Amino acid sequence: MYYTESLRAWRMVRIFLIVFAALFVLCIVMRIVANGHLNETGYNLPPGHVKRTVLANGSQVTTVTGDRGEHVVVVRNPHGTEDITITEPAKKPVKGQSATMHVPGAMIQVTAHGRSRITHIHHNEAIWLSWLLVIASCVAAILAAMLALNLSRENDGHLELCWTKPVSRAGYALTGVAVDVAAIFVVGIAWMVLTVLTLAIFGEAHLITFDAGAWKTLLFSVAFPLSLYGLVVALTASMSRGAVFVLGLFWPVVLLFPLFSFIQKYSIGTIARVIDTINPAAYFYAFVGPEGYGSKILMLPATETMEILALCAIAILGVLASLAQWRRLEA
Amino acid sequence: MTALSIRNLSKNYGTFAALKDFSAEIAPGTVFGLLGPNGAGKTTTFKCLLGLSRADSGEALFDGMPLQPQFFDRIAYVPEKSVLYDWMTIGQHLEMQKRAFSAFSARRAEELLALFDLDPRKRVRNLSKGMRTGAALVMAFSANPDLLVLDEPTSGLDPLNQRAVLKLIIDAAADGKTIIFSSHQIGQVERAAEHIAILQNGKLLLAGAVEDLKSEYKIVEGIFSDERISSNGLARDPRVTRVETTGRVLRTIVRDDSSGVAAELERLGASNVRMVDLNLEDIFLNAVSPNTPAGEIVEQA
Numbered sequence: 002m003y004y005t006e007s008l009r010a011w012r013m014v015r016i017f018l019i020v021f022a023a024l025f026v027l028c029i030v031m032r033i034v035a036n037g038h039l040n041e042t043g044y045n046l047p048p049g050h051v052k053r054t055v056l057a058n059g060s061q062v063t064t065v066t067g068d069r070g071e072h073v074v075v076v077r078n079p080h081g082t083e084d085i086t087i088t089e090p091a092k093k094p095v096k097g098q099s100a101t102m103h104v105p106g107a108m109i110q111v112t113a114h115g116r117s118r119i120t121h122i123h124h125n126e127a128i129w130l131s132w133l134l135v136i137a138s139c140v141a142a143i144l145a146a147m148l149a150l151n152l153s154r155e156n157d158g159h160l161e162l163c164w165t166k167p168v169s170r171a172g173y174a175l176t177g178v179a180v181d182v183a184a185i186f187v188v189g190i191a192w193m194v195l196t197v198l199t200l201a202i203f204g205e206a207h208l209i210t211f212d213a214g215a216w217k218t219l220l221f222s223v224a225f226p227l228s229l230y231g232l233v234v235a236l237t238a239s240m241s242r243g244a245v246f247v248l249g250l251f252w253p254v255v256l257l258f259p260l261f262s263f264i265q266k267y268s269i270g271t272i273a274r275v276i277d278t279i280n281p282a283a284y285f286y287a288f289v290g291p292e293g294y295g296s297k298i299l300m301l302p303a304t305e306t307m308e309i310l311a312l313c314a315i316a317i318l319g320v321l322a323s324l325a326q327w328r329r330l331e332a
Numbered sequence: 333m334t335a336l337s338i339r340n341l342s343k344n345y346g347t348f349a350a351l352k353d354f355s356a357e358i359a360p361g362t363v364f365g366l367l368g369p370n371g372a373g374k375t376t377t378f379k380c381l382l383g384l385s386r387a388d389s390g391e392a393l394f395d396g397m398p399l400q401p402q403f404f405d406r407i408a409y410v411p412e413k414s415v416l417y418d419w420m421t422i423g424q425h426l427e428m429q430k431r432a433f434s435a436f437s438a439r440r441a442e443e444l445l446a447l448f449d450l451d452p453r454k455r456v457r458n459l460s461k462g463m464r465t466g467a468a469l470v471m472a473f474s475a476n477p478d479l480l481v482l483d484e485p486t487s488g489l490d491p492l493n494q495r496a497v498l499k500l501i502i503d504a505a506a507d508g509k510t511i512i513f514s515s516h517q518i519g520q521v522e523r524a525a526e527h528i529a530i531l532q533n534g535k536l537l538l539a540g541a542v543e544d545l546k547s548e549y550k551i552v553e554g555i556f557s558d559e560r561i562s563s564n565g566l567a568r569d570p571r572v573t574r575v576e577t578t579g580r581v582l583r584t585i586v587r588d589d590s591s592g593v594a595a596e597l598e599r600l601g602a603s604n605v606r607m608v609d610l611n612l613e614d615i616f617l618n619a620v621s622p623n624t625p626a627g628e629i630v631e632q633a
Contacts, residue, residue: 005428159416162415
């Protein structure tokens with residue numbers, strides 16, 4: 002009974018894995034191009050004279066004076082932060098230019114003036130595991146919404162094949178749901194593994210920190226894609242081809258609807274908050290948004306536990322609603 | 333072996349009555365043919381029978397019991413329209429069957445694939461209509477079911493494969509399987525089916541053993557010298573259920589006393605009067621021809 006859905010899910014998972022692999026290869030290429038500019042642990046520092054010293058505060062300083070005029074200073078502080086300063090000759094003389102970029106765990110500042118370019122990388126904080134989990138849950142959510150069309154796909158001319166198997170209708174549907182949930186987990190975990198590997202090749206893996214909220218975020222990142230799955234499967238279980246149209250509208254509606262909560266006229270905000278009770282995206286914004294943001298867009302008390310429980314409820318009720326529709330369908 | 337008892341099945345789609353109070357008893361190990369023009373209610377009967385559509389009233393009993401999901405382990409259904417997955421290969425469909433049906437035979441599947449000249453590596457989207465029907469039949473017969481429900485199983489098949497399907501049906505019945513099938517090819521039904529039911533507008537018109545139905549009626553026909561044939565009261569003769577004229581030939585379908593009707597034709601001036609056994613097509617046409625109650629003259633082009 003699970004065979005068809007496992008083939009269908011694998012076709013989608015395979016596309017996701019191909020994209021992940023392409024992104025990973027891109028990261029490897031970037032790492033090679035970066036050529037040791039990020040971190041001494043990359044051991045791709047330019048050839049030249051290397052000098053290592055330990056400062057009085059315990060900081061380890063590695064200085065490399067390259068054969069082609071590059072100068073790299075890596076300061077690894079005892080509390081785990083790092084500062085890397087790379088001074089290298091510019092290919093063409095430039096007037097004063099400066100750019101700063103903030104990425105999780107690091108601030109990168111590039112300054113160019115005259116015939117020299119200075120890159121300063123400050124690893125100023127840890128990479129919280131919670132960030133990685135939230136990103137993984139977003140990736141898994143995309144797949145979840147796609148897989149949730151499974152019952153509508155069966156309803157598109159295949160019911161005679163599904164319902165003449167020695168299993169009840171509910172049993173058939175639930176087996177498909179179980180396969181889809183497994184596929185969602187596979188994609189979420191694959192994304193996490195590749196994220197860690199990518200950080201490792203950039204020498205950043207050690208910055209990943211199991212932060213205080215990681216357990217709750219882990220539960221949230223499991224519940225979020227499943228709630229989207231539950232909502233889509235409930236909306237489309239009794240549809241056939243029209244389900245793809247519904248999915249097309251689903252994302253913009255779900256993602257933008259919480260904005261109505263801020264409209265005060267004609268009770269629009271109140272109505273939006275009521276409707277957002279079944280909108281997983283509203284809980285997502287509440288969970289990842291700044292403190293107090295959740296109470297502006299949700300009717301329910303905006304605590305992390307409540308948000309996770311609400312998402313679980315949407316997932317379960319959504320699947321139950323889809324089963325009720327599935328059982329009433331006729332071929 | 334599965335005995336099937338259909339009792340007073342009715343199904344309405346809105347105000348349209350697709351099936352009206354249909355009943356039939358199908359003994360185990362027999363071939364039952366369901367005949368009827370398009371929209372007669374054949375597919376609706378199959379769907380209600382297998383629980384794919386909810387009947388508004390009536391029931392279908394399998395060996396005396398209402399349909400249970402586990403019964404499908406011994407039932408195979410081939411719908412009229414292809415329900416296979418376009419993106420899957422024939423081999424994957426067979427793998428699906430193998431995992432679902434306990435009596436599935438991979439060897440049988442291979443034999444049937446060869447019979448229909450199907451490549452298991454081919455995706456369904458690349459198959460012709462006939463090949464899709466063939467693939468569906470391979471799936472059904474290789475599951476080795478006790479009851480086969482086949483809705484237009486020869487649809488889209490070439491004459492060779494149609495003959496092969498007919499042989500499969502007859503062989504399966506010889507093995508003790510129960511088969512219920514519909515077809516527009518009345519000759520095929522006549523060859524394979526022992527019992528038939530004729531439906532029209534959802535209503536059962538006629539049912540019974542094919543041989544009994546054939547022996548019940550005779551055709552008496554004669555040739556007249558003039559195309560302006562006068563039935564001279566034949567149409568109102570209670571022995572005659574139908575009168576047709578084609579050119580100078582007058583043809584009657586007679587229930588009793590065919591010799592008497594033959595004498596009557598001779599008396600009216602017909603020559604070459606002869607009595608012919610009815611075939612299933614005649615029985616079918618006699619049952620379903622619209623607006624031609626027994627005794628009316630039908631002009632055929």
